Amino acid sequence: MKIGIVGGTGDIGEGMAMRLSPIFEVIVGSRETEKAELTCKLGSETLKKRGLTCSLTGVSNQSAIDDADVVILAIPFKHLASTLETLHGFDGKTVISPVNPMEKRDFFTSVPPDDGSAALMIKRLLPKDAKICTAFNTIAANKWKALDEELSYSVPVCGDDADAKDEVMGIVNKVSKLQAFDAGPLAASCMVESLTPLLLNIARYNKMRDVGIQFR
Amino acid sequence: MKIGIVGGTGDIGEGMAMRLSPIFEVIVGSRETEKAELTCKLGSETLKKRGLTCSLTGVSNQSAIDDADVVILAIPFKHLASTLETLHGFDGKTVISPVNPMEKRDFFTSVPPDDGSAALMIKRLLPKDAKICTAFNTIAANKWKALDEELSYSVPVCGDDADAKDEVMGIVNKVSKLQAFDAGPLAASCMVESLTPLLLNIARYNKMRDVGIQFR
Numbered sequence: 001m002k003i004g005i006v007g008g009t010g011d012i013g014e015g016m017a018m019r020l021s022p023i024f025e026v027i028v029g030s031r032e033t034e035k036a037e038l039t040c041k042l043g044s045e046t047l048k049k050r051g052l053t054c055s056l057t058g059v060s061n062q063s064a065i066d067d068a069d070v071v072i073l074a075i076p077f078k079h080l081a082s083t084l085e086t087l088h089g090f091d092g093k094t095v096i097s098p099v100n101p102m103e104k105r106d107f108f109t110s111v112p113p114d115d116g117s118a119a120l121m122i123k124r125l126l127p128k129d130a131k132i133c134t135a136f137n138t139i140a141a142n143k144w145k146a147l148d149e150e151l152s153y154s155v156p157v158c159g160d161d162a163d164a165k166d167e168v169m170g171i172v173n174k175v176s177k178l179q180a181f182d183a184g185p186l187a188a189s190c191m192v193e194s195l196t197p198l199l200l201n202i203a204r205y206n207k208m209r210d211v212g213i214q215f216r
Numbered sequence: 217m218k219i220g221i222v223g224g225t226g227d228i229g230e231g232m233a234m235r236l237s238p239i240f241e242v243i244v245g246s247r248e249t250e251k252a253e254l255t256c257k258l259g260s261e262t263l264k265k266r267g268l269t270c271s272l273t274g275v276s277n278q279s280a281i282d283d284a285d286v287v288i289l290a291i292p293f294k295h296l297a298s299t300l301e302t303l304h305g306f307d308g309k310t311v312i313s314p315v316n317p318m319e320k321r322d323f324f325t326s327v328p329p330d331d332g333s334a335a336l337m338i339k340r341l342l343p344k345d346a347k348i349c350t351a352f353n354t355i356a357a358n359k360w361k362a363l364d365e366e367l368s369y370s371v372p373v374c375g376d377d378a379d380a381k382d383e384v385m386g387i388v389n390k391v392s393k394l395q396a397f398d399a400g401p402l403a404a405s406c407m408v409e410s411l412t413p414l415l416l417n418i419a420r421y422n423k424m425r426d427v428g429i430q431f432r
Contacts, residue, residue: 182421
């Protein structure tokens with residue numbers, strides 16, 4: 001399976017690429033192709049030193065969509081709409097949103113767009129036959145990058161297309177010790193997207209780092 | 217410490233009373249005093265059979281406030297405003313809200329009031345010197361009642377009064393294996409209150425029962 005990461009050289013995207021590329025064919029997209037190529041070169045070397053074989057290709061964001069079966073939008077919420085405006089080719093594809101619309105005021109707070117959630121906004125902006133799912137919303141960039149640590153977390157997955165949701169939950173369950181949970185339709189994604197600001201508050205007020213979540 | 221439970225004969229309140237009464241002096245309030253007395257009689261017998269001594273007193277909702285140091289509002293959101301209208305005496309007291317404003321549509325969804333959260337609504341409705349904290353929002357009624365099971369869950373606590381928040385976190389940490397986490401000011405409580413509908417969706421769509429949460 002080919003997984004394209006739009007924003008694959010960003011904080012979250014880079015760690016994701018490292019974790020996913022020993023399991024899937026990973027296509028790292030960036031606004032600057034050279035940056036994507038460099039990220040993939042360095043990433044491949046790091047993984048090779050650990051005795052891991054990987055498939056990591058650096059391309060433009062557009063090529064990461066065109067060449068992939070499943071696309072992950074690793075983009076901060078504030079750049080989401082403007083980035084999607086410049087891209088096409090999502091038709092019929094499974095699209096994963098780990099995006100959390102939030103702000104840091106005195107504390108971190110969820111600031112959903114008028115659509116209700118980032119995932120619902122993406123659904124409105126992309127072609128009707130793109131299959132949007134939320135996943136990976138609560139996995140911090142540092143956790144993705146800490147390759148020595150297992151990711152023993154729960155991952156809620158929302159989506160309206162049952163087959164795409166199964167596919168995404170299958171991807172989640174192959175990564176480290178992540179465990180996917182069906183969290184309902186995309187209309188329920190606002191509750192998933194508000195987890196990350198809550199976890200950031202808990203980290204801050206309890207002097208913890210990169211707090212994750214488990215359902216049990 | 218005397219803990220009063222308003223709505224102490226309801227689904228959540230009854231289980232709370234059973235768990236808290238071996239540790240604290242628990243005053244169970246109800247609209248019907250006889251019902252509170254019966255709940256306490258039966259609860260005391262159950263706990264005695266388990267070799268536990270407890271302090272459980274059944275009274276009216278108003279007396280549960282008047283006689284307590286800390287008041288828990290174990291009231292469903294839909295009855296919250298109308299119940300608080302009939303009660304007084306909250307001045308200077310620590311008040312715990314486990315209330316989650318939510319609805320079951322096709323799925324469970326958080327439906328915060330205009331104040332932003334149930335806790336902020338309570339703050340508006342009660343005297344200025346009442347110290348409101350959220351706690352216990354995600355612990356299901358069945359879990360409270362399953363006295364044979366340890367409660368190995370995380371409990372986010374929001375509040376604006378530092379001493380009251382410490383007091384509430386201290387109470388949480390004395391119950392079974394619950395672990396309190398400071399989740400910030402009361403203005404951050406909307407993210408805590410949206411956890412329960414998320415957990416209910418996860419239970420429903422993954423055929424689980426009474427899903428809880430751990431931060432780690």
